[in-house]
Amino acid sequence: MNDRVVVAGAVYDQGRLLAARRSAPPELAGRWELPGGKLEPGETGEQALVRELREELGVETEPLERIPGEWPLAPGYVLRVWTARLVSGVPAPLQDHDELRWLGPGESDAVDWLDQDRPAVAEAMRRLPTGTASDRDTPTGPLSDGARH
Numbered sequence: 001m002n003d004r005v006v007v008a009g010a011v012y013d014q015g016r017l018l019a020a021r022r023s024a025p026p027e028l029a030g031r032w033e034l035p036g037g038k039l040e041p042g043e044t045g046e047q048a049l050v051r052e053l054r055e056e057l058g059v060e061t062e063p064l065e066r067i068p069g070e071w072p073l074a075p076g077y078v079l080r081v082w083t084a085r086l087v088s089g090v091p092a093p094l095q096d097h098d099e100l101r102w103l104g105p106g107e108s109d110a111v112d113w114l115d116q117d118r119p120a121v122a123e124a125m126r127r128l129p130t131g132t133a134s135d136r137d138t139p140t141g142p143l144s145d146g147a148r149h
Contacts, residue, residue, distance in 0.1 A: 003078040005070075007049045008036035008117070010124030011061060013086035016102040017124055019111050020057075023098040032111040034081060034120060035097065049082050056096060059089035067123045071116045081120040083127055104128075 011018040011034075020035040022028040037052035039045060046063040053061045061084040071079040091100050103110060108125045 003072075003076055005039040005045065005048075006036060006073055006077050006079050007039055007045050007052060008034035008079060008081045008120065009049050009053050009061060009063070009084040010034055010067065010081055010120065010127070011053065011057075011059075011084050011086055011091070012064075012129055013102070015128060015130055016104050017108070017121075017128060018057075018086075018091060019101045019103055019113075020093065020097040021099040021101075021111070022096060022114070023093070024096060028114065030112070031114045032101075033114045033117045034124070036081075037096075038077075045080055045082065049084060053084070056094055057089075057091040057100070058094050059091050060087040061085060062087050067120050067127075069119065069123075071119060073116055079116055079120070081117075081124070083124060 019032045021030065021032050035053060035056050036049060037056065039048040049063050050061055053059055064083040064085055067081040067083065073079050093100055101111060105128055108121055113121055
């Protein structure tokens with residue numbers, strides 16, 4: 001049996017990891033995840049990740065490396081996670097999310113992660129790059145007041 005692949009990005013910027021709070025479906029709403037979505041036919045995991053992050057967050061990213069492992073989701077789906085660098089744009093919750101937060105070292109427990117994301121988040125936090133100054137003014141903490149636009 002071939003499981004359908006869902007890709008997610010451990011998006012890094014200025015030494016922080018991006019977390020996204022689900023707004024749907026109801027059984028996942030209010031929990032946090034690494035943003036991403038389903039791999040489409042003919043796409044590589046990296047291509048799907050770039051497309052999904054553009055659609056969901058309005059940003060351009062560069063996939064860096066795949067975090068080893070895959071995690072079961074709903075029956076017939078598995079999660080694969082890549083680290084990614086924010087290249088341009090300011091993340092906004094455009095689809096499937098109602099809030100975003102940047103988490104620094106030691107802050108991974110500040111949000112209620114979906115269970116299947118926890119192993120990848122732990123590994124992503126271990127790989128968190130050292131923060132560097134950027135020409136973007138990216139605030140810490142929540143990126144949205146939770147309102148849908």
